[in-house]
Amino acid sequence: METTTKKLSSAELMELENKYGAHNYHPLEVVLAKGEGVYVWDVEGKRYFDFLSAYSAVNQGHCHPGLVEAINKQAATLNLTSRAFYNDQLGVYEKFVSQYFGFDKVLPMNTGAEGVETAIKICRKWAYEKKGVSKDQAKIIVCGENFHGRTVTIISFSSDPDARGSFGPYTPGFVSIPYNNIDALREALNADSENIAGFLVEPIQGEAGVNVPDDGFLSKAYDLCRQHNVLFIGDEIQTGIARTGKMLALDYDNVKPDILILGKALSGGMYPVAAVMANNEIMDVIKPGQHGSTYGGNPMACAVAMKALKIVREEQLADNAYNLGLLFRERMNVLVEKSDLVSKVRGKGLLNAILINDTPESSTAMDICKALAKNGLLAKPTHGNIIRFAPPLVMNQQQLNECCSIIENTILNFNKK
Numbered sequence: 001m002e003t004t005t006k007k008l009s010s011a012e013l014m015e016l017e018n019k020y021g022a023h024n025y026h027p028l029e030v031v032l033a034k035g036e037g038v039y040v041w042d043v044e045g046k047r048y049f050d051f052l053s054a055y056s057a058v059n060q061g062h063c064h065p066g067l068v069e070a071i072n073k074q075a076a077t078l079n080l081t082s083r084a085f086y087n088d089q090l091g092v093y094e095k096f097v098s099q100y101f102g103f104d105k106v107l108p109m110n111t112g113a114e115g116v117e118t119a120i121k122i123c124r125k126w127a128y129e130k131k132g133v134s135k136d137q138a139k140i141i142v143c144g145e146n147f148h149g150r151t152v153t154i155i156s157f158s159s160d161p162d163a164r165g166s167f168g169p170y171t172p173g174f175v176s177i178p179y180n181n182i183d184a185l186r187e188a189l190n191a192d193s194e195n196i197a198g199f200l201v202e203p204i205q206g207e208a209g210v211n212v213p214d215d216g217f218l219s220k221a222y223d224l225c226r227q228h229n230v231l232f233i234g235d236e237i238q239t240g241i242a243r244t245g246k247m248l249a250l251d252y253d254n255v256k257p258d259i260l261i262l263g264k265a266l267s268g269g270m271y272p273v274a275a276v277m278a279n280n281e282i283m284d285v286i287k288p289g290q291h292g293s294t295y296g297g298n299p300m301a302c303a304v305a306m307k308a309l310k311i312v313r314e315e316q317l318a319d320n321a322y323n324l325g326l327l328f329r330e331r332m333n334v335l336v337e338k339s340d341l342v343s344k345v346r347g348k349g350l351l352n353a354i355l356i357n358d359t360p361e362s363s364t365a366m367d368i369c370k371a372l373a374k375n376g377l378l379a380k381p382t383h384g385n386i387i388r389f390a391p392p393l394v395m396n397q398q399q400l401n402e403c404c405s406i407i408e409n410t411i412l413n414f415n416k417k
């Protein structure tokens with residue numbers, strides 16, 4: 001065994017990941033060793049603005065002192081009981097989170113994908129027991145270019161060949177329609193009204209490149225679901241918890257989903273915490289033994305999630321994201337006018353993307369991200385030629401302006417290969 005305390009360099013640490021870790025990611029070549037608020041530092045001590053926030057998990061900022069305190073306190077007290085016994089955190093958290101989002105009940109899980117799986121199971125069981133769908137006939141409508149996680153069932157209804165290919169056989173029972181197409185949803189519902197159990201949708205498609213649907217799409221979709229007695233399932237794992245400038249992105253459309261799925265920022269990046277929420281007539285279809293998770297609802301998760309949600313309210317992160325988002329898009333729109341390299345900026349709150357004027361196959365967006373990193377700002381391309389910008393929501397206006405300047409200077413001085 002190696003016993004040396006010599007600090008490894010970035011190159012050495014990357015080599016370790018490369019050699020001993022499965023190659024299921026393609027990271028930017030930066031090795032992070034420390035985080036605080038909107039900043040992260042690499043092993044060599046260089047400071048960066050984090051413009052990814054771990055895919056919107058770190059909305060409350062890196063190592064938020066309140067969260068560090070909450071997790072340390074609970075870690076030293078009680079960690080895991082399993083759900084075989086009650087614990088003194090779970091009920092308190094369940095009441096808190098249910099009232100926070102206005103639902104009767106919550107089903108606690110760990111990761112986002114588990115949350116989505118949970119929602120699918122609840123929806124199917126509801127279909128058989130409440131809607132009267134015949135055995136094994138329940139279908140859930142999903143949208144093209146969706147991202148809901150990585151389990152076999154979830155990738156079964158992905159349209160991304162990398163996510164889906166070579167992982168069959170696939171789970172049946174899903175119907176895919178184009179995103180943001182209300183006529184396609186109406187047709188799919190009309191075609192099989194009695195068997196459709198749910199409509200699973202991201203209010204903004206984050207992974208697909210921050211696809212913002214037309215105003216009214218989500219509320220019309222919700223009304224159609226009502227007409228057909230179909231559950232509207234909102235996946236707000238990425239868009240929720242103040243990211244888009246409201247507590248939930250669905251708040252823009254005044255839509256309250258029948259089932260709400262949260263994850264990521266529910267713990268402010270401290271710990272994997274996910275939640276599925278619904279009212280009693282839906283949630284009560286789940287009975288003991290029918291679903292669960294060893295770590296789901298553990299005391300650490302409960303303590304951390306409660307604190308993470310309190311921080312969002314206390315620090316008014318939704319309003320901050322809303323206001324900084326307006327500023328960000330305003331400056332980026334000026335950049336779109338000035339540079340041939342950027343063709344568009346879109347998003348809501350602090351979930352935004354710029355479209356790079358090149359093919360998705362080109363390395364231009366990745367090369368821009370490398371240049372941004374050099375200039376002290378971390379972001380990653382999604383879908384080839386789109387760069388997502390999602391900083392922690394604890395950013396202030398001065399920092400945002402500094403970041404906009406970094407992006408502008410990088411783009412305006414960028415020489416395409």
Ligand SMILES: *Cc1c(COP(=O)(O)O)cnc(C)c1O
Pocket residue numbers: 055111112113114116147148149150202206207235236237238239263264
């Ligand atoms: C990240 C994400 C998931 C999956 O969450 P994991 O914690 O990675 O399993 C699901 N849906 C959306 C919209 C996401 O952004």
